[in-house]
Amino acid sequence: MSGLVVIGASYAGIQAALAARDSGYAERITVIADEHLLPYQRPPLSKDFLLDKVTRDGLVLRDEAFFKLKQIDLMLETRVHAIDRHTRRVSINGNNATIGFNKLFIGTGSHPRRLTVPGADLDGVCYLRSIVDAVDLKDRLKNAAEIVVIGGGFIGLEVAASASKLGKKVTLIESASRLLERAVSPLVSQFLFDLHTRNGVDIRLNESIASIGGANGKASFVSTAGDARLVADLVLVGIGGVSSDRLARDAQLSCTNGIVVDDHGMTSDPDIYAAGDCANHYNAYARDWVRLESVQNAQDQAKAAGLAIAGKTGPYDSVPRFWSDQYDAKLQTVGISRNFDRQAIRGSLESGQFSVFYYKQGKLRAVDSINRAGDQMAARRLIGTGVSPSPEQAADPSFDFKSLLTPIKTKEA
Numbered sequence: 001m002s003g004l005v006v007i008g009a010s011y012a013g014i015q016a017a018l019a020a021r022d023s024g025y026a027e028r029i030t031v032i033a034d035e036h037l038l039p040y041q042r043p044p045l046s047k048d049f050l051l052d053k054v055t056r057d058g059l060v061l062r063d064e065a066f067f068k069l070k071q072i073d074l075m076l077e078t079r080v081h082a083i084d085r086h087t088r089r090v091s092i093n094g095n096n097a098t099i100g101f102n103k104l105f106i107g108t109g110s111h112p113r114r115l116t117v118p119g120a121d122l123d124g125v126c127y128l129r130s131i132v133d134a135v136d137l138k139d140r141l142k143n144a145a146e147i148v149v150i151g152g153g154f155i156g157l158e159v160a161a162s163a164s165k166l167g168k169k170v171t172l173i174e175s176a177s178r179l180l181e182r183a184v185s186p187l188v189s190q191f192l193f194d195l196h197t198r199n200g201v202d203i204r205l206n207e208s209i210a211s212i213g214g215a216n217g218k219a220s221f222v223s224t225a226g227d228a229r230l231v232a233d234l235v236l237v238g239i240g241g242v243s244s245d246r247l248a249r250d251a252q253l254s255c256t257n258g259i260v261v262d263d264h265g266m267t268s269d270p271d272i273y274a275a276g277d278c279a280n281h282y283n284a285y286a287r288d289w290v291r292l293e294s295v296q297n298a299q300d301q302a303k304a305a306g307l308a309i310a311g312k313t314g315p316y317d318s319v320p321r322f323w324s325d326q327y328d329a330k331l332q333t334v335g336i337s338r339n340f341d342r343q344a345i346r347g348s349l350e351s352g353q354f355s356v357f358y359y360k361q362g363k364l365r366a367v368d369s370i371n372r373a374g375d376q377m378a379a380r381r382l383i384g385t386g387v388s389p390s391p392e393q394a395a396d397p398s399f400d401f402k403s404l405l406t407p408i409k410t411k412e413a
């Protein structure tokens with residue numbers, strides 16, 4: 001029996017356990033993780049890890065000493081198979097074992113959407129989600145000269161950048177008319193298209209996959225709907241993520257594109273919480289229901305859940321943030337830019353250092369930056385406090401946003 005059972009030991013699961021403990025939750029906390037490694041950082045898997053800039057050990061998010069210090073029991077290599085809401089127990093692998101709970105937190109994340117064309121199950125068609133996937137991909141990259149990346153989202157673009165840096169010939173297929181269509185504006189899409197093209201990546205937009213072919217069960221070429229045949233020693237599929245909400249659905253919790261939660265991470269069962277990639281919430285900045293896949297969302301939303309589990313309040317209201325590293329470009333986004341009706345550019349695209357400020361009905365909604373971290377810091381406070389510089393002020397690099405913001409009080413002040 002555990003007071004709080006947490007399913008999933010990644011950004012959301014750890015943060016929920018930690019927030020509950022640090023807010024005075026005194027009962028036993030058990031975190032159940034189906035992976036074999038200590039919890040690790042996922043973002044470097046498509047970047048520094050592939051480029052040998054960080055080792056497996058360097059990815060560890062929290063070590064054993066941390067869990068001991070916080071009196072949190074961590075069960076690695078243990079998969080939860082079902083949640084029984086009536087008996088308040090979860091069943092785990094082996095011997096019909098179960099663990100009871102008073103409160104349950106679900107942080108099961110998301111998994112890659114699978115490609116369904118003929119040949120999609122051939123050896124050499126890879127996905128990237130876990131450390132196991134990343135070790136396999138890195139290994140295969142060593143012996144691959146020509147790579148086909150399917151999908152121009154963040155994962156596809158980051159792997160394309162890493163593979164191209166490793167000297168591989170990379171072709172990227174995207175079915176939409178531009179890269180990162182759902183995440184950034186056309187202007188940023190075009191910047192990234194040019195950046196990848198300059199680095200030798202052959203990007204084919206408005207193109208889809210007809211089939212993957214090969215011999216002896218191994219992929220060796222990709223055929224597109226436009227009749228191109230591309231040599232592929234390796235195929236990386238990055239066509240989006242799907243909420244890992246099966247446990248919640250089977251337990252009859254309300255789920256629509258993920259587990260539906262309120263701004264405390266509470267599901268349709270008041271003793272069960274969820275956060276991170278697996279959860280769908282109403283986001284005030286998006287003015288809509290969204291399932292966000294970012295480290296910031298997983299951590300901040302889970303913190304709100306952990307507080308609620310401990311009987312404290314602190315609703316989730318952080319401004320959404322995301323980052324992506326491709327070559328020497330650091331893309332950072334704050335807010336949600338969809339449906340903007342005006343934009344202002346600060347800096348210059350030619351210099352590779354600029355920010356795009358997005359407005360809707362005169363209000364600043366989001367800012368995307370390439371290599372302008374300072375703009376992101378300011379934008380986070382501007383959007384978070386509902387203060388909008390005019391588009392003219394935003395476009396004027398000499399305009400200091402601090403003049404619009406109340407100074408942050410330091411202890412000394």
Ligand SMILES: Cc1cc2nc3c(=O)[nH]c(=O)nc-3n(C[C@H](O)[C@H](O)[C@H](O)COP(=O)(O)OP(=O)(O)OC[C@H]3O[C@@H](n4cnc5c(N)ncnc54)[C@H](O)[C@@H]3O)c2cc1C
Pocket residue numbers: 007008009010011012013032033034035042043044045046078079080081107108109110128129130155244247275276277278292293294295296298321322323324325
């Ligand atoms: C390659 C890659 C690069 C990324 N880059 C960035 C980036 O640059 N910036 C950014 O903000 N975000 C990035 N992300 C997204 C970010 O990593 C995710 O948003 C974040 O990991 C979500 O955290 P989470 O805790 O919700 O879920 P996850 O990290 O997915 O963790 C869920 C955990 O639960 C486990 N689990 C699932 N089901 C069960 C079960 N039944 N029993 C036990 N355990 C279970 C899973 O195995 C997993 O370990 C990247 C993701 C990937 C894959």
